[in-house]
Structures are given as C-alpha cells and as structure tokens.
Amino acid sequence: MAEKDEVLFEFRQIGNSVKVTALHVPSLLEISVVGPASAGQTQLQMLALQRLKYVMSKK
Numbered sequence: 001m002a003e004k005d006e007v008l009f010e011f012r013q014i015g016n017s018v019k020v021t022a023l024h025v026p027s028l029l030e031i032s033v034v035g036p037a038s039a040g041q042t043q044l045q046m047l048a049l050q051r052l053k054y055v056m057s058k059k
Helices: 041-058
Strands: 007-014 018-022 028-035
Touching: 007 041, 018 041, 028 041
Parallel strands: none
Antiparallel strands: 007 018, 018 028
C-alpha cells in the first residue's frame, strides 16, 4: 500500500464495542475490526489500518 492511497473508515458503536471498517479505495479491499468503545477513535483507526496492511501483504 502506497502512503498516498486513500483509505476510508466507518465507525459503528454496538453496545460497549465499536466496529471499525477500513476500505482501501484503489483495490476495494475491505476489513473490519472490533474494539472497546472506551478506546479512542485514533487508536481504533490505527488498529484497522494495521490490519488492512497485514491483509494486503498476504495477497
């Protein structure tokens, strides 16, 4: 993944958890992670981005 690639994030609170979906726009690859609602948005976004990079490295 190039540094300038666009990644879109969606946050949905489900009870005490937040589901974060990350979409890599150029490849249309989408991943989701779930974390505690008490975690900050930045932390959850970084977690989703790390997961996205991991999944992309496997392809």
